[in-house]
Amino acid sequence: xxxxxxxxxxxxxxxxxxxxxxxxxxxxxxxxxxxxxxxxxxxxxxxxxxxxxxxxxxxxxxxxxxxxxxxxxxxxxxxxxxxxxxxxxxxxxxxxxxxxxxxxxxxxxxxxxxxxxxxxxxxxxxxxxxxxxxxxxxxxxxxxxxxxxxxxxxxxxxxxxxxxxxxxxxxxxxxxxxxxxxxxxxxxxxxxxxxxxxxxxxxxxxxxxxxxxxxxxxxxxxxxxxxxxxxxxxxxxxxxxxxxxxxxxxxxxxxxxxxxxxxxxxxxxxxxxxxxxx
Amino acid sequence: xxxxxxxxxxxxxxxxxxxxxxxxxxxxxxxxxxxxxxxxxxxxxxxxxxxxxxxxxxxxxxxxxxxxxxxxxxxxxxxxxxxxxxxxxxxxxxxxxxxxxxxxxxxxxxxxxxxxxxxxxxxxxxxxxxxxxxxxxxxxxxxxxxxxxxxxxxxxxxxxxxxxxxxxxxxxxxxxxxxxxxxxxxxxxxxxxxxxxxxxxxxxxxxxxxxxxxxxxxxxxxxxxxxxxxxxxxxxxxxxxxxxxxxxxxxxxxxxxxxxxxxxxxxxxxxxxxxxxxxxxxxxxxxxxxxxxxxxx
Numbered sequence: 225x226x227x228x229x230x231x232x233x234x235x236x237x238x239x240x241x242x243x244x245x246x247x248x249x250x251x252x253x254x255x256x257x258x259x260x261x262x263x264x265x266x267x268x269x270x271x272x273x274x275x276x277x278x279x280x281x282x283x284x285x286x287x288x289x290x291x292x293x294x295x296x297x298x299x300x301x302x303x304x305x306x307x308x309x310x311x312x313x314x315x316x317x318x319x320x321x322x323x324x325x326x327x328x329x330x331x332x333x334x335x336x337x338x339x340x341x342x343x344x345x346x347x348x349x350x351x352x353x354x355x356x357x358x359x360x361x362x363x364x365x366x367x368x369x370x371x372x373x374x375x376x377x378x379x380x381x382x383x384x385x386x387x388x389x390x391x392x393x394x395x396x397x398x399x400x401x402x403x404x405x406x407x408x409x410x411x412x413x414x415x416x417x418x419x420x421x422x423x424x425x426x427x428x429x430x431x432x433x434x435x436x437x438x439x440x441x442x443x444x445x446x447x448x449x450x451x452x453x454x455x456x457x458x459x460x461x462x463x464x465x466x467x468x469x470x471x472x473x474x475x476x477x478x479x480x481x482x483x484x485x486x487x488x489x490x491x492x493x494x495x496x497x498x499x500x501x502x
Numbered sequence: 503x504x505x506x507x508x509x510x511x512x513x514x515x516x517x518x519x520x521x522x523x524x525x526x527x528x529x530x531x532x533x534x535x536x537x538x539x540x541x542x543x544x545x546x547x548x549x550x551x552x553x554x555x556x557x558x559x560x561x562x563x564x565x566x567x568x569x570x571x572x573x574x575x576x577x578x579x580x581x582x583x584x585x586x587x588x589x590x591x592x593x594x595x596x597x598x599x600x601x602x603x604x605x606x607x608x609x610x611x612x613x614x615x616x617x618x619x620x621x622x623x624x625x626x627x628x629x630x631x632x633x634x635x636x637x638x639x640x641x642x643x644x645x646x647x648x649x650x651x652x653x654x655x656x657x658x659x660x661x662x663x664x665x666x667x668x669x670x671x672x673x674x675x676x677x678x679x680x681x682x683x684x685x686x687x688x689x690x691x692x693x694x695x696x697x698x699x700x701x702x703x704x705x706x707x708x709x710x711x712x713x714x715x716x717x718x719x720x721x722x723x724x725x726x727x728x729x730x731x732x733x734x735x736x737x738x739x740x741x742x743x744x745x746x747x748x749x750x751x752x753x754x755x756x757x758x759x760x761x762x763x764x765x766x767x768x769x770x771x772x773x774x775x776x777x778x779x780x781x782x783x784x785x786x787x788x789x790x791x792x793x794x795x796x797x798x799x
Contacts, residue, residue, distance in 0.1 A: 240612070243594075247619055248673065250630040257633065272641045278673070313505070320523025326516050332524060338788055339531050339680040341729075343736030345757035347776045348780065349764045350538035350545055373535040377528050385782065405519055434623040436739035437757075441765055442662045452625030456743055467633050474626040486619045489614045492621075496680075497687035 241305065250452030254478075257471035258282055267470060282468035291447055292473055294394070295454040298478070299433060302364055302450060307428040313372065314379035314424065319409050322387040333384060339378035339475035344437045347373070355442050366442045367450075371432045378431070379424040382495055387413065426488045435480045451477035481487030503518045535541035545774035552768040563661075563745020572751050573759070577779065580755040582666070584734045584783075587673040591730055592723075594674065602682070613683070620679035631672045635659050635744070659745055660751035668718045669741050673734060677720050681726055688722040689715070721794055728787045735783045756780050 256272075257265065261279035270276055286292050300458045311454040320326070321333045351370060360366035390413065398408050414421070446458060459466045485492055506768060546563055552558035568722065569574040602612065619627060634640060635658035643655035659665045679774075692715065700710045738757035747754035756779050764773020 233527050235607070236601060236604070239597070243601070243678075244612075244615065247616060247678065248674070250627055250634065251618065251622075253634055254630045257600040258705055268639070268644065272639070272644050309530075317524045317527035320520045324516055324520040324523060326520030329520055332528075336527065336531065338792075339535055341732055341784060341788055341791070342535060343732060343757075343780060343784070345544060345736040345738050345760065346777050346784070348533065349760065349777060350541035351534070352765065353541070353545070353550075353770065354534075354538060369530075376530060383690070402685060407581055408615055412605050430696070434736075435626075436625045436760070440739075440742075441761075452623050452739075455629065456625070463635075464634075467636075467639075470629055471633060474629045477626050481621060481623065482618070485617075486614065488599050489610075493613065493617070493683060493687075496679060496683055 225371055233252040245435065249365060254471045254475045257467060258475050260331050260468065262468055264424050276354070282472040285369055285466070285469040286472045286476070290458050290469065290473075292451070294448055294474070295451045296477070298364055298448060298451075299450040299477075300480070302367045302371065303429050303432040303438075305365075305368040306432045307425055308377060309368065310372040310375035310379050310428050311421065311425055314376050314383055315414070316409075317376070317423070318380045318383035318387055319413060323413070324405070333381075336377050336380050338377075338436075340374065340381065342375065344435075346443050348437050351438070352441050362444050362448060364443070364448060367432075367435070367438055370442075371435060371440055375428040375431060379428055382424045382427070383417065386417045419494070422488060426484060426492050427495050429484060430492075471479045513567050536725045542774050545771050546778045548771045550770040550774075552738050552765075552770060556771055565770050566772070567775060572754070575603075576754045576756060576759045576776075577749050579666070579751075580735060580779075583670060583673070583737070583755055586730060587677065588669050588727065590670075590778075591677040591734075592727060595678045596723075598678060598682045599685035599689060600711075602686055606781070613686070616682055617679045619676050621747045623759075624676055625739050625743055628672060628740050629669075631675075632659075632744050635668050648772060650668055653798055661748055662749055665749055665753050666747050666756060669744055671761065672740055672744065673737065675796070677734070678731060678742070680730065684722065685719065686721045692718050725791060725794060726793050732784060732787050736780045 240243075256275055259275055259280070259282070261281055264270055264279075317336065321329045338387070343370050354399060355361055355366045355370075355421050355425055360368075385447065394412055394416075395408050398412055403411075435450075435497070440487045443449050443453065449457070450475065455470060459470045459473065469500065542653055547558055547560060548556040549559045549562070582736075599614065601618070602609070604726055606612075634642065637657055638655055640655060640658060643652070646652045647655065657664060660667050696714050697710055700714060705713075735755075737755060738761065741753050741755060741758050742761065745753045747758045750757075756776055760773040760776035763769045763776060767773075
């Protein structure tokens with residue numbers, strides 16, 4: 225009995241503990257740094273892993289001396305608009321490919337899937353010239369329109385899997401009753417695939433919240449930046465790093481997406497594994 | 503084959519309807535993904551700079567790159583970064599998936615926590631690592647100094663070897679959850695009776711892993727690895743934030759170098775040529791994935 229307990233400690237608790245420390249430490253570090261005073265932050269005689277005196281100075285700096293709230297709003301705006309564009313187009317596309325089964329539909333499905341594999345690092349230079357010509361330079365709408373290029377392939381692929389699990393008979397019954405394709409799509413398919421839509425939506429939201437390269441390339445005005453881009457460019461001045469406010473920004477920039485994620489974690493995991501298995 | 507008139511009409515309607523449903527998505531992907539993809543290849547054959555559209559220069563950009571020492575170093579860095587990071591992500595992610603593949607109290611919570619590095623914006627967690635790797639106030643240095651392992655703070659991002667190791671560690675940290683969560687889903691589908699049968703035959707854990715777990719999870723593992731290779735090979739933000747490719751270009755990879763040349767330096771044509779080198783890896787990955795997809799269907 226004792227040896228079995230010991231085996232469990234070595235095979236399970238110790239590895240799990242080490243992994244969790246490795247994966248979680250940066251978050252603790254963000255948190256601890258946020259609530260320390262500058263004096264404490266740069267005092268090497270104090271144990272840096274503890275907070276000796278709590279201070280709200282970094283938060284005050286972040287919220288009053290930088291346009292952090294504005295950046296949060298911008299990120300939110302882009303994430304919501306690009307998610308909505310992606311979800312609505314993906315729903316239609318997934319239904320068309322999976323259920324209408326027209327000539328070349330499976331080829332189109334695979335084609336859309338491969339779009340997901342094209343990384344932004346290949347596209348950002350030509351897109352920059354296009355954004356400039358379309359007069360969308362330095363506009364958040366450029367991001368709202370371009371993010372769907374990596375959201376649509378993923379959402380479509382995910383929703384195709386969900387539509388596949390809805391029995392065809394339901395549709396056929398409705399068709400015999402004289403319902404149109406659009407009516408079926410709206411009244412039968414969408415209500416039945418709400419969990420899938422939620423998965424795709426959460427995924428799209430977190431992916432656009434996390435985007436960095438396009439936001440860095442296409443936006444130049446400080447007030448129009450997203451959180452990820454704004455923090456580094458505004459709080460690092462030459463060799464001067466404002467570590468306290470930087471960590472406060474990293475913490476509070478992560479909170480919204482972590483909150484969304486924590487409410488729907490099951491959908492998120494289902495979406496991730498579902499898309500992989502498809 | 504002869505098709506009746508009425509069914510022909512239905513077929514035509516089906517085609518039209520299908521195209522109509524897929525049109526919005528297709529349009530966005532054609533205009534903002536396929537077209538820029540081709541445009542990027544065209545740009546790489548021109549000497550375009552920001553503010554002036556350039557002329558066709560043939561392979562000049564590519565020839566210049568091959569003669570550039572920085573580019574050759576960048577190519578080496580990219581391969582090194584990808585190989586080392588993907589290897590450790592795979593091994594550690596798989597290990598964690600196996601550790602978690604049992605029933606225990608709080609499993610849902612642990613799984614949610616494990617995914618956090620993947621969920622949180624990479625740019626923001628990278629800033630935290632940047633601070634962890636500070637040259638004077640790093641908490642790792644502090645701890646090692648106190649334990650008297652080192653005599654002076656570690657120069658994490660200012661030394662070529664250390665900087666490479668640092669960016670790779672951050673990439674591993676971020677990528678483990680993807681492997682773990684993906685593989686956990688695969689491990690759950692393996693029939694437990696296989697292991698029970700192996701137990702009766704007296705198989706060791708290693709034999710069970712090698713002859714049951716690995717073959718059954720191979721298709722899923724190859725897809726996950728393919729994705730990870732593409733993303734790592736085409737990485738940008740993590741390195742751009744922490745080192746900007748430095749010190750002495752030791753951490754420049756294709757993504758960061760093309761950004762530096764094209765956007766910071768204004769040489770769009772040259773930048774496009776640099777990022778074109780990501781394409782071969784993309785192609786190989788697409789071939790591997792499509793082979794797997796075909797076998798599935």
